[in-house]
Every structure is written in C-alpha cells, then in structure tokens.
Amino acid sequence: MxxxxxxxxxxxxxxxxxxxxxxxxxxxxxxxxxxxxxxQLWWGHRIPAYLVTMKDGNPVPGIQEGSECWVSGRTDEEALQKAVKQLNVTADMINLSQDADVLDxxxxxxxxxxxxxxxxxxxxxxxxxxxxxxxxxxxxxxxxxxxxxxxxxxxxxxxxxxxxxxxxAMVRDAHGRKMSKSLGNVIDPMDVINGITLEELNKQLDENTNLDPKEIAKAKEGQKCDYPQGIPECGTDALRFALCAYTSQGRDINLDVLRVNGYRNFCNKLWNATKFAMMNLGKDFKPYVSLQTLKDKENQFSMVDRWMLGQLVIAVRECNAAFEEFNFPRATTALYNLWWYQICDVYLECLKPVMYSNNEDAKELSRNVLYTALHVGLTLISPFMPFLSEELFQRLPARSSGQALSICVTPYPEPEEYDILYNEDIDEQFKFAQKVISDIRSAKAKYDIPHKTKIELTLQSSNAECRTTLESLIQEIATLSVTSSINVSTEKPKGSVPTPINADTVAWMKLQGLINLGKCQEKIQKKADDAEEKLKALETEMFKPNYDKVPEEIRSRNTTKKMDLEAELEQSKDALKKLEAMETD
Known part of the structure; x- marks a missing residue:
C-alpha cells in the first residue's frame, strides 16, 4: 500500500x-x-474479532494448551460459522465473545x-x-x-x-509559540468572534485547567501581557479573512488578535461603503442587464468610471489565479486593495461631485459602474466573508429576474466574462494621475499642511500627452488632493513651491497666503533637527565595535530606521530650501 x-x-x-x-x-x-x-477507548468501531471457548469448559479442540482461539467476521453469525467450520464442531458447543477493544x-x-x-x-x-x-x-x-x-x-x-x-499551516500565538494550556495562550475562536474581557480569560484558566497554582499565575501574567484590555469583538468574517490572509503556505501562523481586529475595521469599511452607495443608487434604480451593455457604453463613461471597471477586472483575475494556486493571501490582498483603496478611497470620493451635480446622464452611468463594483466586490469576497457579503448582497437590486437570490449560489466572477471591461491605456493614465495625487499629498505633509486644507495647484507639463491626461482627470485630482483651484499649464506660477512628478511634469503648490512661511520654516527646521539628532544617536549605536554581535533582527530594524530618518531629514532640508527660494521669488 x-x-x-x-x-x-x-x-x-x-x-x-x-x-x-x-x-x-x-x-x-x-x-x-x-x-x-x-x-482501549470508549468510542470507535469495535474490533470484529471473537474469542472462541467451549461451553463445557474443556479446551478448544486442536488448540495448543495456553493458547487462545480467535475468529473474525463482519457479523456474529459469520464469525460463528467460521468457528464451526474451523473446529469441526456444532454451533451449540461453543461460545463467542467479541473483543472489547476498538479500532485505532x-x-x-x-x-x-x-x-x-x-x-x-x-x-x-x-x-x-x-x-x-x-x-x-x-x-x-x-x-x-x-x-x-x-x-x-x-x-x-x-x-x-x-x-x-x-x-x-498550524496556528500559533502572536509570539510564534505553540498554543498550550500551561502558557495560557490558547485562543478560543469564539472569544475572538464574540470578544472577552481579561477577567473572563483569567476565569477560564481557573475553571478549565488542572494546572499547578504557580502555572496558573504564570499563564494569567501572559494573558495580561498579550490582552491587557481583553480581546475585542471581531466577528466571524474578520477572523476567517485574517486566517486566510495569514496562510502563506508555510508551516505556522502566528496569530495576532490585533490584526484580526484590524480586519473587523475592514468589515465596517465594506458596510459603510455599501450603505453610502445604496443611498446614491436610489430606491428605483435598475442596473443594466449585462456586462456587454457596460462595454457598449464605454465611450460615454468618465475616465474614472472606466478605470473602476478595469480595477474590477484585475481583482477578478487575481482572485481566480489565487484560488487556482491555493495562494489565499494573494486573494485577500487583492480584495483588501479593491475595497479599501480603489472603491472607498478613490472611486466613492470621485463620485461625490458627480452625485451632487445636476448631470443626470453622468449620474446614471456612474450608478451602473458603482452597482457593478458592489456586485463584483461582494461576490469575490464572499468565500472569505460569507455572512457580511450575504447581508449586503441581499440589499442590492437584481440585475435580472434570473439572478440568484443568494450570494452562496451566485456564479463566481470569471476573467473571461469581465476582460471586455479592461482598457490598459485608461489604467496607465489613471496610474499617472494617482502618482500626481500621491506626490501632492506627500508635499502637503512635508510643508505641515493638513490633508483637508484646500490648496491652489498648478500642474505644469511640457508633454502634450501628459497635459491631456491631466486635463481629462482634473476633477478627480482636485477631489483627491483637496484643492480650492487647479489648472494645467505650461507656465511656472509665482508664490508656489514645486513638486516634481516626472521628467516632464511639476506640481506647483501655492503657499503664499495659505500658511505663515516663518512658522512653517520653524516647524520644518525643528523636525529636521529632531531627525538629525536621532540619526546621530542611531549611527553611534551602529558603529560600536561589537555591533556585529547584536541579534540580526535588531540590526535589520536599525538599518530600516536609519534609512527612514535619512529620508525624513532630506525631505525637511529640501522643503526649507524651497521655502527660502519662494521668499525671494
């Protein structure tokens, strides 16, 4: 075998x-x-073996003294017939008693x-x-x-x-230790789902263990260290999603309950996003009956609508490929990015000006893209979050009368079905716009400007193709970078600081009249001094003679910290130079 x-x-x-x-x-x-x-257990398949003895108490014929006679059979009757034939006796002469043991x-x-x-x-x-x-x-x-x-x-x-x-993989605690009663680090899934206080965790040790009192005290100390506030209520879907996100085809999962709680926040994000979307869809909304209709109206959609459809296609491809190769973290990462960053942080934000406008045609088109995003997003995530996705799916209007009534029996999105909605050129153009937005946000942080503070922005580019892309996405860039005014130009504006985007494009952010330049310089200088001081202290530590004997994990952490401090210092110095240049402008 x-x-x-x-x-x-x-x-x-x-x-x-x-x-x-x-x-x-x-x-x-x-x-x-x-x-x-x-x-020798109480439960199990009883071994189909029978001890044969003679009713008159005499030795079993043909069996050596001191030995026993055993027969096997699927039933008592089959075993009896075997014994009768083997010993050449009649059935009324023998007794059969089945072995009391069970199979392994x-x-x-x-x-x-x-x-x-x-x-x-x-x-x-x-x-x-x-x-x-x-x-x-x-x-x-x-x-x-x-x-x-x-x-x-x-x-x-x-x-x-x-x-x-x-x-x-096997689940271990957040420190990589095997879950053991003596360590007090066993995590009951129900405690993660429903939540539990530290006092209740301690009580479980007192009631459900045969440990020595000293071991119980040690275990309680471990619980206090790991869960000082107890375990927050995370819910079933958050735990399920977290375990799948952890499963990177290794031998162990170090389960950190705080990370599970982070996925609970992700569940809330899905709930709120769908609730907001349903408000904008309206009660009488009827979606297009097929994806082909979306494709046929492709040229009528805004660029952000077309980009959103493309992101759905990418997510469908990623999830299907992940399931085929049993790479669940690949699927959970794709779904997290789709919902948190693409649907919530980008698309829903870009839709707000559209939904608040009087352009009914644009609203109708965007509502169908939004509906498709919700339908595909929920269906993709349903294997990982079956309860939440079902609840939200039930609230969506049906695309057609033949649509499945439950997400459990809704066909999983296939790449072949959705590929018609992908446009590589749109995807590349929107990536460029996202880089512009990201760099502007970073620049606002560099000059200590709160993200929600509106700025005047000029996008200067010598490249005609870049200018066309920027002009087609000017509303989205304005919304996501939070600007009071924005324009695309080939000229350099006054009273602004530059942020290079690429070799041809610069974002100019006007600071005059927005901030107190002197105070801003003071803040940035203080930030630079603080980073420089920390960097010197870290370098002193790293240049000590026996530093190579420091554990590799700590050395790696210090190297990363050094690079971060160097980058922070460089950014602060760059900001100071640009502020000085702007004063003389």
Whole structure:
C-alpha cells in the first residue's frame, strides 16, 4: 500500500500542496512499520474479532494448551460459522465473545471517504461522490489520516479518494509559540468572534485547567501581557479573512488578535461603503442587464468610471489565479486593495461631485459602474466573508429576474466574462494621475499642511500627452488632493513651491497666503533637527565595535530606521530650501 501511495504522488495522480510536504510523504512511506490497530477507548468501531471457548469448559479442540482461539467476521453469525467450520464442531458447543477493544482512530477515519456513502454497497452516492477532488487538512496529520485514506481507497476500491491534498499551516500565538494550556495562550475562536474581557480569560484558566497554582499565575501574567484590555469583538468574517490572509503556505501562523481586529475595521469599511452607495443608487434604480451593455457604453463613461471597471477586472483575475494556486493571501490582498483603496478611497470620493451635480446622464452611468463594483466586490469576497457579503448582497437590486437570490449560489466572477471591461491605456493614465495625487499629498505633509486644507495647484507639463491626461482627470485630482483651484499649464506660477512628478511634469503648490512661511520654516527646521539628532544617536549605536554581535533582527530594524530618518531629514532640508527660494521669488 505504501509503494502504491508513493507512486501516486510521483506520477502526479495525487498532488500534495504545498509541494514541500512531498518530502515528508516519501519519508513516512519508506519507513513503514507494523501498525497496532487496537485501542482501549470508549468510542470507535469495535474490533470484529471473537474469542472462541467451549461451553463445557474443556479446551478448544486442536488448540495448543495456553493458547487462545480467535475468529473474525463482519457479523456474529459469520464469525460463528467460521468457528464451526474451523473446529469441526456444532454451533451449540461453543461460545463467542467479541473483543472489547476498538479500532485505532486513524484506521476508522481512514474509511471515511467511502464508508459515509454506504460502502461496501454500491450506492448512488458512491457513484456520484467517490472519488472526490480536494482534501484540506493540517500538515501534522499527513501520515496519520491522509496516508490511511489513500491506502484504503487504493486497496479496497482501486481508486484514490481524492486528487489533491491541501495542507494548511498550524496556528500559533502572536509570539510564534505553540498554543498550550500551561502558557495560557490558547485562543478560543469564539472569544475572538464574540470578544472577552481579561477577567473572563483569567476565569477560564481557573475553571478549565488542572494546572499547578504557580502555572496558573504564570499563564494569567501572559494573558495580561498579550490582552491587557481583553480581546475585542471581531466577528466571524474578520477572523476567517485574517486566517486566510495569514496562510502563506508555510508551516505556522502566528496569530495576532490585533490584526484580526484590524480586519473587523475592514468589515465596517465594506458596510459603510455599501450603505453610502445604496443611498446614491436610489430606491428605483435598475442596473443594466449585462456586462456587454457596460462595454457598449464605454465611450460615454468618465475616465474614472472606466478605470473602476478595469480595477474590477484585475481583482477578478487575481482572485481566480489565487484560488487556482491555493495562494489565499494573494486573494485577500487583492480584495483588501479593491475595497479599501480603489472603491472607498478613490472611486466613492470621485463620485461625490458627480452625485451632487445636476448631470443626470453622468449620474446614471456612474450608478451602473458603482452597482457593478458592489456586485463584483461582494461576490469575490464572499468565500472569505460569507455572512457580511450575504447581508449586503441581499440589499442590492437584481440585475435580472434570473439572478440568484443568494450570494452562496451566485456564479463566481470569471476573467473571461469581465476582460471586455479592461482598457490598459485608461489604467496607465489613471496610474499617472494617482502618482500626481500621491506626490501632492506627500508635499502637503512635508510643508505641515493638513490633508483637508484646500490648496491652489498648478500642474505644469511640457508633454502634450501628459497635459491631456491631466486635463481629462482634473476633477478627480482636485477631489483627491483637496484643492480650492487647479489648472494645467505650461507656465511656472509665482508664490508656489514645486513638486516634481516626472521628467516632464511639476506640481506647483501655492503657499503664499495659505500658511505663515516663518512658522512653517520653524516647524520644518525643528523636525529636521529632531531627525538629525536621532540619526546621530542611531549611527553611534551602529558603529560600536561589537555591533556585529547584536541579534540580526535588531540590526535589520536599525538599518530600516536609519534609512527612514535619512529620508525624513532630506525631505525637511529640501522643503526649507524651497521655502527660502519662494521668499525671494
């Protein structure tokens, strides 16, 4: 059986994912030993073995003195007939008593893929559901469970029970330690979902452990250190999304509850975004019946509408590719970016001026793009957030009368269906606009200007193509960079500081009349002095004779910190130079 299991993996008939676990598979298969399948447990399949004794108390005929006579059988009657035939006696002369032991758990569970369908009978369920396609389980039971199922499937049915085995990582605490009662670091999923106070966590240790009082005290101290405020209520979807985001096909997951709580905030973002969108769709909104209609109206959409449709296509591609390669963090990252940055931070913000305008045609077009973004976004995220996505999906108007009533049975978006909505040129142009917005925001931070403070902005470019792009996206740039006025020009304005965008384009931000230049210079100088002081202290530490003996993790952190301080210092000096130049302008 082991040889056949090895051949199945080597031939590719059975795929183990991640591939690194194949080494463990081959090691176990090459080290096969006799397997004691009996256990002294209260529950399990009782071993079908029967001890034979004579009713008259005499020794069993043909059995050596001091030995026992055993027979096996699927039923008591089958075992009795075997004993009668083997001993050449009549049934009324012998007693049978079944062994009280049960089969090993892994022996019983090894029968699972087919026993649940009525095996050994050839049932309809067996025909439909055996063999299956994918098994998902922890890598720690690759040999104990997975191998047994493969053994029995090949031996008893001449078929593998599944084609692929996906082995997920094991969950550890935030410090990488194995979850242990003695450490007090076991995290009950229900406590993460519903939330729990530190006092209640401590109470669990008192009530549900046989630890020594000293160990309990130590465990409570660990809980106090990790959860000083207890565990906040995160919800089921946030926990599910977090675990999938952590699963990078490694052997361990170091679960930080604070990160799970961060995904709870992400859930709130989805809820609020959909609520805002539904307000703007209106009660009587009826979406276009097909994606082809969106494609047919392509030239009527604004550039940001077309960009949003393109981002949906990219997300669909990413999620499908991620599922195909079992790379769940790739999918969760794509979905997080789609909802948080693209739908919420960019598209919804850009839609506000449109929805507040009197242009009903533009509103209708944007509403259909917004609806499509919600529908696709919720459907894509539903495997990771089934409860929240279902609740929000139910609030969306149906695209057609034949649309599925539940997101659970809604077809998952496929790239082939959505690729018609992607335009590479639009994507590249909007990326350029996003760089402009990002650089302006950075410049505002550099000059200590709050993000919500409106500025006067001039975008100067010697490149005609860049100017065309900037002019077509001027409203979006104005909205996202928060400006009071914005224009595209080939001339350099007065009283402004420059922020280079690329070789041909400069963003000029007017500061005169907006800020007190003297106070701004003082703040930036103080910031530069502080960065310089911290940098000198860090360099002194790094240049010590025995610095190479400092743990690598700390050295790496110091190197990153040094680079950040150098960048901050350089930015502050650059800002001071430009402010001085502006004073003499």
């Amino acid at each position: 082991a040889d056949k299991a090895v051949e199945a993996v080597k031939s590719g008939e059975l795929e183990i994912i991640p591939k690194m676990h194949e080494k463990t598979w081959f090691h176990w298969m090459s080290e096969m030993r006799d397997w004691c399948i009996s256990r 758990t892994w022996f019983s569970s090894g029968l699972f893929p087919f026993s649940v369908f009525g095996w050994p009978n050839q049932t309809k369920d067996m025909e439909v559901f055996y063999p299956n396609t994918l098994l998902e389980t922890g890598h720690d039971i690759l040999f104990f469970w997975v191998a047994r199922m493969v053994f029995f499937g090949q031996k008893l049915l001449a078929k593998l029970p599944f084609k692929q085995v996906y082995l997920h």
